[in-house]
Amino acid sequence: MSGETVKLLGHWASPFALRVIWALKLKEIEYEYVGEDLPNKSPLLLEYNPVHKKIPVLVHGGKPIAESLVILEYLDEAWKHNPILPDDPYERAQARFWARFVDEKCMPSIMSAFTKKGEEKEKAAKEARENFKILESGLGKKQFFGGESVGFVDIAAGWIGLWTRMVEEIADVNIIDTAMMPLLESWFQRVLQVPILKECLPPQDKVLERFKGFHKFLTGGSS
Amino acid sequence: MAEVKLFRTWSSPFALRIVWALKLKDVPYDTIFEDLANKSSLLLQFNPVHKKVPVLVHNGKSVAESFVILEYIEETWKHNPLLPEDPYDRATARFWAKFGEEKVLLSIWEAFNSEGKEQEECIVKAKENLKYLEEELKGKKFFGGERIGFADIALGWLADYEGVFEEVASMKLIAEDEFPLLSEWKRTFADAPIIKENWPPRDKLVIKFQAIREASLLKKLGN
Numbered sequence: 177m178s179g180e181t182v183k184l185l186g187h188w189a190s191p192f193a194l195r196v197i198w199a200l201k202l203k204e205i206e207y208e209y210v211g212e213d214l215p216n217k218s219p220l221l222l223e224y225n226p227v228h229k230k231i232p233v234l235v236h237g238g239k240p241i242a243e244s245l246v247i248l249e250y251l252d253e254a255w256k257h258n259p260i261l262p263d264d265p266y267e268r269a270q271a272r273f274w275a276r277f278v279d280e281k282c283m284p285s286i287m288s289a290f291t292k293k294g295e296e297k298e299k300a301a302k303e304a305r306e307n308f309k310i311l312e313s314g315l316g317k318k319q320f321f322g323g324e325s326v327g328f329v330d331i332a333a334g335w336i337g338l339w340t341r342m343v344e345e346i347a348d349v350n351i352i353d354t355a356m357m358p359l360l361e362s363w364f365q366r367v368l369q370v371p372i373l374k375e376c377l378p379p380q381d382k383v384l385e386r387f388k389g390f391h392k393f394l395t396g397g398s399s
Numbered sequence: 400m401a402e403v404k405l406f407r408t409w410s411s412p413f414a415l416r417i418v419w420a421l422k423l424k425d426v427p428y429d430t431i432f433e434d435l436a437n438k439s440s441l442l443l444q445f446n447p448v449h450k451k452v453p454v455l456v457h458n459g460k461s462v463a464e465s466f467v468i469l470e471y472i473e474e475t476w477k478h479n480p481l482l483p484e485d486p487y488d489r490a491t492a493r494f495w496a497k498f499g500e501e502k503v504l505l506s507i508w509e510a511f512n513s514e515g516k517e518q519e520e521c522i523v524k525a526k527e528n529l530k531y532l533e534e535e536l537k538g539k540k541f542f543g544g545e546r547i548g549f550a551d552i553a554l555g556w557l558a559d560y561e562g563v564f565e566e567v568a569s570m571k572l573i574a575e576d577e578f579p580l581l582s583e584w585k586r587t588f589a590d591a592p593i594i595k596e597n598w599p600p601r602d603k604l605v606i607k608f609q610a611i612r613e614a615s616l617l618k619k620l621g622n
Contacts, residue, residue, distance in 0.1 A: 250489070
């Protein structure tokens with residue numbers, strides 16, 4: 177099975193595609209990257225992910241898998257080398273819990289702070305701060321969510337500090353509060369010092385420009 | 400002797416997933432019924448992040464979020480597996496479980512909480528999502544194949560609660576002629592051993608969801 181070709185349909189600015197790239201690199205899996213031009217979805221993407229028509233999609237031996245966290249679990253099960261989930265079922269449950277929390281709570285509140293204005297924006301930013309505070313409780317005093325080395329949650333969320341800083345700058349909000357979340361803040365920096373993760377980051381100035389474009393479009397320009 | 404406790408409510412379809420999984424795997428457990436208007440201190444202790452049911456407590460350690468709990472149960476008690484062995488088939492099951500939660504449930508719930516033209520539009524969206532499930536059932540008795548699996552448990556609310564939603568909201572979603580496979584799956588799943596013994600009383604569900612719908616519609620009028 178591991179002899180078959182692996183293809184990743186992604187987008188250079190997508191943090192969800194980045195999750196999969198990080199996992200592939202950490203597990204030393206050879207793959208072919210196919211960058212999508214997102215307004216113009218390729219026939220290949222539409223064929224491989226007809227339900228959501230989104231990236232990332234992993235294609236292994238011609239068979240597609242969509243949804244980034246589903247892909248991460250698949251990679252860990254199909255390639256046993258350098259596991260990203262721990263062995264113990266309870267620890268695995270914790271990892272899955274926090275990855276979901278990032279997607280279902282952290283992300284929407286950050287997006288809300290990015291797209292809303294005035295009082296609604298401040299309310300969303302407050303919620304985003306509280307969610308980060310809760311996320312910090314999953315990290316505790318550990319170096320990484322995965323313990324001594326990066327694991328599932330680090331891969332799922334390692335980019336979020338950087339992305340949030342951009343949101344803060346563009347939308348003029350405060351979400352990362354050092355006093356409120358000192359452990360999480362140092363994790364934001366520590367995780368991106370890991371060489372494999374750092375070298376896969378897309379050019380930050382380009383991501384910032386892209387975000388600025390979105391912000392203008394979504395809010396009509398002013399905050 | 401391992402100690403397993405499940406925090407649930409009589410009506411939660413999410414908690415019901417855990418009842419099914421534990422019973423299908425012959426795992427003995429104690430039930431703690433919660434009144435969500437008056438949450439117990441134990442619930443708040445065991446699920447401080449979301450303060451919701453279901454929560455599974457195993458040997459004093461708690462796991463929250465129904466899909467996370469299902470994976471935990473699967474990995475802890477190997478008897479009667481809910482996920483297939485092959486990693487690709489496992490990814491497929493997880494994909495459909497996620498789709499059921501994020502697309503099907505959401506769109507049906509929106510149709511449930513609306514009326515008139517708005518409801519008609521929601522119904523169109525819900526049916527588009529249901530079509531994907533109908534496709535997925537081709538040639539299969541259950542989403543899991545010959546036996547009930549992870550995706551069936553995740554989607555199981557469709558076999559009972561969905562009918563309650565249709566009745567209360569005066570809408571038809573899963574018609575026999577439009578969704579023959581899904582209609583058949585509903586019957587087979589609802590009537591399967593263990594599943595059929597654990598549905599909450601329908602008349603009570605109707606009353607409960609009637610109240611929920613009325614409150615939603617009232618709230619919308621007020622906006």
